[in-house]
Amino acid sequence: EIKTRAVHKDPNHAAFVRAQGAIPGGVSSPVRAYGSVGGDPRFLASARGPYVTDVAGREYVDLVCSWGPALLGHAHPEVVAAVQEAAARGLSFGAPTLGEVDLAEEVRRRVPAAEHVRLVSTGTEATMTAVRLARGVTGRPLIVKFAGCYHGHVDALLAEAGSGVATLAMPGSAGVTEATAAETLVLPYNDLAAVEAAFTQHGSRIAAVITEASPANMGVVPPHEGFNEGLRRITSRHGALLVLDEVLTGFRVGPSGWWGLEDAADRESGGAGYTPDLFTFGKVIGGGMPVAALGGPASLMDHLAPLGPVYQAGTLSGNPVAVAAGLTTLRLADDAVYAHVNRVAATLSEAAGEALSAAGVEHVVQRAGSLFSVFFGPLAAVSGVRDYRQAQAQESFRYTAFFHAMLDAGVALPPSVFEAWFVSAAHDDDAVNRILEALPAAAWAAAAA
Numbered sequence: 001e002i003k004t005r006a007v008h009k010d011p012n013h014a015a016f017v018r019a020q021g022a023i024p025g026g027v028s029s030p031v032r033a034y035g036s037v038g039g040d041p042r043f044l045a046s047a048r049g050p051y052v053t054d055v056a057g058r059e060y061v062d063l064v065c066s067w068g069p070a071l072l073g074h075a076h077p078e079v080v081a082a083v084q085e086a087a088a089r090g091l092s093f094g095a096p097t098l099g100e101v102d103l104a105e106e107v108r109r110r111v112p113a114a115e116h117v118r119l120v121s122t123g124t125e126a127t128m129t130a131v132r133l134a135r136g137v138t139g140r141p142l143i144v145k146f147a148g149c150y151h152g153h154v155d156a157l158l159a160e161a162g163s164g165v166a167t168l169a170m171p172g173s174a175g176v177t178e179a180t181a182a183e184t185l186v187l188p189y190n191d192l193a194a195v196e197a198a199f200t201q202h203g204s205r206i207a208a209v210i211t212e213a214s215p216a217n218m219g220v221v222p223p224h225e226g227f228n229e230g231l232r233r234i235t236s237r238h239g240a241l242l243v244l245d246e247v248l249t250g251f252r253v254g255p256s257g258w259w260g261l262e263d264a265a266d267r268e269s270g271g272a273g274y275t276p277d278l279f280t281f282g283k284v285i286g287g288g289m290p291v292a293a294l295g296g297p298a299s300l301m302d303h304l305a306p307l308g309p310v311y312q313a314g315t316l317s318g319n320p321v322a323v324a325a326g327l328t329t330l331r332l333a334d335d336a337v338y339a340h341v342n343r344v345a346a347t348l349s350e351a352a353g354e355a356l357s358a359a360g361v362e363h364v365v366q367r368a369g370s371l372f373s374v375f376f377g378p379l380a381a382v383s384g385v386r387d388y389r390q391a392q393a394q395e396s397f398r399y400t401a402f403f404h405a406m407l408d409a410g411v412a413l414p415p416s417v418f419e420a421w422f423v424s425a426a427h428d429d430d431a432v433n434r435i436l437e438a439l440p441a442a443a444w445a446a447a448a449a
Ligand code: PMP
Pocket: 067, 121, 122, 123, 124, 125, 127, 150, 151, 152, 153, 163, 212, 217, 245, 246, 247, 248, 249, 282, 283, 292
């Protein structure tokens, strides 16, 4: 009784009730609604460094980081200053600016194969355009994607998608026509034999394979060694494009994204590396503002309008304020930033694993650079998780208990077991220690679930 009254006095609860009267589900994007973990989502009032503060004035160490963009932490003073200066010069012109050129050149400096870069506002637009460009260039209809990979809410890419589609256990989405769904082939991740088989059957009709560079929308499920190169080999052989979706990993797991890590590792061991045809970027590239991008060789990218027949456009594309945030973020994201987030991720992923083991919770922690997540249950503990089927088979109810124990202790984890944990350069010893202190009780809560 007392508890019920306390809940109803919580400003987060009041906000959620009000929001549900005005917005479907009370949220502007599904996973924010705490649908799978239950309870009232925290309505945030402000954020600074590694912390977010809700409308009740309660502070949490943030392991969501806006789902990726906040690589430098929240409200980095130099990024905020750049945004303020840009805003004072005008919010949007609908004409080209030098900032866009600076940002495109910065992307190319980090990822040389992104020779020409088209700026858009969301990751969804980037992958949607990649699909259209691939079809436009090849003249072929089919797209191959992998179960558990999320590429935004593009009709062609929603089948067996990760992220919120996984959280809500939806096979796809209503409103996608059968004809569209039939043009998407969904294959199990990390299974090159399945890719070979699909190409043997449909090779001449496949426009592109799209894959997350290292999937992090079904939990973190890194590619097996040679998987991405294998995709490159097979697509090349059949004249299809390879689209590497680095919306989440790009400029977060390293200065040149996941591709940069794999390329460097391959070259170190005497290999020649591999190059996808198209890259998609988002999240960190906008530093918390709406910027995303599509990049590739000029010979492909110049099929886009105004040079080519593949149409793509946007009133707010390359918005000067957003570009200022992204450019400043990338310029500040130096080797020290990447070393820091890697170190914090190593500390936290090990500590989470130790706490869960000490509490007797079967689990596996999987990590890709500074991205990591925990899978619960015996299957996960024995062999690791290599694909969506295994990710779905975990004991996700244990995460619900774990999540709420962490939240009660002042640590905001992603409100879904299918999402990665994100850290930032602002996660200092104080913030990390607060997380470390919260882990043991949360592990015991998971054990008792
Ligand atoms: N691709 C990947 C790999 C993503 O993680 C996301 C978003 N989580 C998207 C595409 C879509 O980006 P947006 O939400 O900006 O549309």
